[in-house]
Amino acid sequence: MSDSPSIKVTQDGPYLVSGGAVLLRQTIGINADEEAVEWDEGAEVAAPTKYALCRCGHSSNKPFCDGSHQTSGFDGEETASRQPYELQAERMSGPELDLTDAEELCAFARFCDRNGKVWNQVDHTDEEDVAETFVTQVNQCPSGRLRAWKADSDEAIEEDLPQDLCLVEDPGEECSGPIWVRGGIPIEAVDGETYEVRNRVALCRCGASDNKPFCDGTHAKIGFKERD
Ligand code: FES
Structure with missing residues (x-):
């Protein structure tokens, strides 16, 4: 065993x-604006x-x-x-990074909402500061509803937990x-x-x-x- x-x-x-x-x-x-930050x-x-x-x-x-x-x-x-995550998720493409979203898995932790929401950030991931914030917020999602990827690739950006x-x-x-x-x-x-x-x-x-x-x-x- x-x-x-x-x-x-x-x-x-x-x-x-x-x-x-x-x-x-x-x-x-x-934070003071009641946004989930850490x-x-x-x-x-x-x-x-x-x-x-x-x-x-x-x-x-x-x-x-x-x-x-x-x-x-x-x-x-x-x-x-019971479907694999990638079959449940919708993929949004950005210039440097992509986002996948399996909405059914949302646990309402709200880390995705600050800095104008990750779904809007994805279009600006060629800007270094936006890319950094995007990856941080996506990886704070506890349910794994959201996942960040290198653009047009199967390389997910996941923290070692x-x-x-x-x-x-x-x-x-x-x-x-x-x-x-x-x-x-x-x-x-x-x-x-x-x-x-x-x-x-x-x-x-x-x-x-x-x-x-x-x-x-x-x-x-x-x-x-x-x-x-
Ligand atoms: S719905 Fe039961 S713990 Fe979130």
């Missing part, structure tokens, strides 16, 4: 995490080598599962596409967010199929996404909070 971190989605139940995956906190840092890395959360993370949003022991899914009537059916699971807090929206899975940790569906392994993935932990197991931003609409 492999020692590498992995995640298993269970039927109407939690995420089973194995392989000693580090669990830590990440907060969306905002990830503030927080403390590591003590966890054993194997642990179960709440997926229904009802545990009294979040981020861990306490069995509440069994009494809350949680329907955890996975509805997300550690393999860990990050519990997102979003003070700008006064809510908690998804589990940001970094560094290409495999995620196995209930039926045993493994989702495409990606560098940045956002898993729903509020229980309300319409794109399970992935986050679709609904946590902000419902004001999901890990703790009261």
Whole structure:
């Protein structure tokens, strides 16, 4: 059995995490204009080598599962596409860099919005400062909805991320967010199929996404909070 971190989605139940995956906190840092500007890395959360993370949003022991899914009537059916990212995404071409966008994967972290939005920046990526900002903002997207590429190439510009699971807090929206899975940790569906392994993935932990197991931003609409 492999020692590498992995995640298993269970039927109407939690995420089973194995392989000693580090669990830590990440907060969306905002500026005076309330724009998402940086990830503030927080403390590591003590966890054993194997642990179960709440997926229904009802545990009294979040981020861990306490069995509440069994009494809350949680329907955890996975509805997300199994198609590879590149088949889901639309590609926009710029002079030096391209952008791909798989909108279904949006986790509403909003790093894409500042500096006039990445979708507008892409047309100006022959300007060095714009290109730099563009790549930074695209790589801050936790769900991997957005990806930057060298123009007209299959060379993606992805940061090297550690393999860990990050519990997102979003003070700008006064809510908690998804589990940001970094560094290409495999995620196995209930039926045993493994989702495409990606560098940045956002898993729903509020229980309300319409794109399970992935986050679709609904946590902000419902004001999901890990703790009261
Ligand atoms: S955590 Fe984002 S939709 Fe559930």
